[in-house]
Amino acid sequence: MEPWDYTLLGLAVVIFGIWCFSFFLHILSIIYGKWRLHRKVPAVLPDILPGVSILKPIVGVDPNLFENLETFFNMKYPSYELLFCIQDESDAAIMVVQSLINKYPKVDAKLFLGGKKVGVNPKINNMVTGYDAAKFETVLISDSRIKMAEDTLLDMVLTMTEKVGIVHQMPYACTRKGFPSHLEKVYFGTQHAKMYLVSDCLGINCCTGMSCLIRKDVLEKAGGLRQFGQYLAEDYFLSQAFINRGWKVCISSQTARQNCGTYSMTDLHNRLLRWIQLRTSMVPTLILLEPISQCLIIGSLASWASAFLFDSSPLVFFLIHLLAWFLLDYILISIIEHGDLPFSKFDFVVGWLLNEVSYIFLILRSHFNSKIVWRNRTFRLRWGGIIEELHSKQNV
Numbered sequence: 001m002e003p004w005d006y007t008l009l010g011l012a013v014v015i016f017g018i019w020c021f022s023f024f025l026h027i028l029s030i031i032y033g034k035w036r037l038h039r040k041v042p043a044v045l046p047d048i049l050p051g052v053s054i055l056k057p058i059v060g061v062d063p064n065l066f067e068n069l070e071t072f073f074n075m076k077y078p079s080y081e082l083l084f085c086i087q088d089e090s091d092a093a094i095m096v097v098q099s100l101i102n103k104y105p106k107v108d109a110k111l112f113l114g115g116k117k118v119g120v121n122p123k124i125n126n127m128v129t130g131y132d133a134a135k136f137e138t139v140l141i142s143d144s145r146i147k148m149a150e151d152t153l154l155d156m157v158l159t160m161t162e163k164v165g166i167v168h169q170m171p172y173a174c175t176r177k178g179f180p181s182h183l184e185k186v187y188f189g190t191q192h193a194k195m196y197l198v199s200d201c202l203g204i205n206c207c208t209g210m211s212c213l214i215r216k217d218v219l220e221k222a223g224g225l226r227q228f229g230q231y232l233a234e235d236y237f238l239s240q241a242f243i244n245r246g247w248k249v250c251i252s253s254q255t256a257r258q259n260c261g262t263y264s265m266t267d268l269h270n271r272l273l274r275w276i277q278l279r280t281s282m283v284p285t286l287i288l289l290e291p292i293s294q295c296l297i298i299g300s301l302a303s304w305a306s307a308f309l310f311d312s313s314p315l316v317f318f319l320i321h322l323l324a325w326f327l328l329d330y331i332l333i334s335i336i337e338h339g340d341l342p343f344s345k346f347d348f349v350v351g352w353l354l355n356e357v358s359y360i361f362l363i364l365r366s367h368f369n370s371k372i373v374w375r376n377r378t379f380r381l382r383w384g385g386i387i388e389e390l391h392s393k394q395n396v
Contacts, residue, residue, distance in 0.1 A: 012305040018292060019302035019321075026328045029197040033335045036197070037170075039253040041151055041158065049157060051079040052213070053134035057126045058084060058144045061092045063261025069097065071148040073104040080153065081108040083130035087115035087122070093144075119229020122377060123209075131225045137217055143210040147174055147259040156213045156252045165247030166239050168212035169256035170196050175342040179351070180264050182343045186351035187268065188258075189333030191359065195293075200251050207249055209235030211256040218242060232372065232379060233278040255336065269362060270373070276366040281381050291363055295325045295356050326352060 054072060058065070072082055084097045094111065101109045112133065115126040131139065138160070140153065152169075159167045170193065173184045199206035212235065219225065222241040228234040239249045280286050292298050299321040303314040329352060333341065341348060371390070372379045378390045 008308060012308040015301045015305040016309060019298055019305070022293060022298055023324070023328075025198050026194060026325070026332075028201060029194040030328065030332050030335060032201040033193065033197045033332060036200070036251065037253055037255070037336060038338070041155055045154075045158075049078055049154075050138045051081070051136035052077070052138045052140050052153060052157065053136040053216075054080055054082050054140045054142055054153075055127050055130050055134070056082060056084045056142055056144060057123050057130075058086050058093045058097065059088070059091070059122075059126070061096060062145065064147075064259050065093060065144060065261070066096050066100070068145060068147045068259050069100055071150075072142070073100060073107050073109070074150060075148060075153050076150045077153045077157075079136075081110070081135060083134060084109065084111045085115065085126045085130040086111065086113055087126045089113050118226040119231075120379065121229045121232055121234055124225060124229040124234055128225055134216065137215065138213060139216050139219075140213045141209055141211070145258050145260040146211050147257045149254060149257075152252075152254050155254050159250065159252045160213055160215075163248050164250055165215050165218050165242040165245075166207060166212055166249040167252050168207045168235075168239075168249065169210075169254060170200075170251050170336075171208055171210060172255035172257060172336060174257045174259040176259070176263065178263075179347065180268065182347045183265060183351045183354065184258075184263060184268055185337075185341075185343075186333065186348060187272070187355050189336045190329040190352065191355065193332055193336055194329075196251070203248075205236060205240050205243060205249065207235050207239035208256075209238070210258070212239075213252075214238075215242075215247075218245065218247060221245070232381070233282060236278075236282055269358060272359070273362050273366055274372050276362060277369070277372055277381055280366065287367070291360070294360055294363075295322070296360060299325070 056069070056072070062068075069084075086093055086097070094113070097111055101107075101111065110130075110133070112129045114129065116128045117125050118128055119125065127141070138157070140156070142148070156167045156169070172188050172193075173181065175181065175185070196206050198204075219238070219241075222238075222245070227241075228238050231237050242249055276290070280290070292301070299318050302321060303318040306312045306317045307314045326349075330348065333348075372381050380390055
């Protein structure tokens, strides 16, 4: 064999090995998801459960805002307080929050207006005053689009054992009308779920701040909430601070049910683009690793490698690869959904194909733009996840 042939042989072996490893991770996510996401709350509960301060940062009025917030007033948990944080004192969300406080006078709920500028992260700035007023040592940060089940807080608290410093929920989505809602479920129930479950199983930092339970005393030793105001992805750096101090970070058995009232394919893609930009700025190795983890890319590469190594048909190999990947994704989302999907198999096929194709273009787009748009505010992203705001939306 010529030297070039040895090079191609080595490349083919590496690619085929990566392909095999990808399917191993896929199967691992299914096994771990079945074990982790199907646990039940134990029949015998501890005599004493810690009180929880729940921070709810809110910006604007979403069509489902009242419905989402009301679920927090009806949780079955002995001791908690609700700390609603709204930065803009003219925000219409104030009336929604106040109406719920009046409707449930027995629930310990407070409203904080104005926030405090401690960095460039608007979410941190919004939450600081509520965080400072929290009376319990266990704090739950929960976005306004999250819809809570009655026993979700109990499940998260019970997951926080002695060595666990943060308990977060794997993002998923509520069932709503229309194909964009189905597409959101397909993404969070397949591609994102696989990455999230495997990362949690292997102890890799994957925490998202949309719903996470935190030990306040540990956070204070890490500099407090203010310390993370310089990052847009404050959840990653906050959880990494816990990991660096020897604490475990893990997911609960219930998913974070996102229930935004306004949703579209464009909104979802813009959101995913922002996440890709943040991930690659914090972990540069993902610039290479994320593309080859995609079904179509690794399938195409493995088809060539298989033809080179085993003289097989690239087309037949690729079609078998697609079918196997598709079936594993369908099994995974069924596990997360705890049964049948709330939409047709045809919708799943279309959503799955659209997601796999569009995500490749989102990865490409992320490498040609260092600007991030979040809630009508524009930031410039620098390596390490540090951001600087370019301009702010003017209130009128």
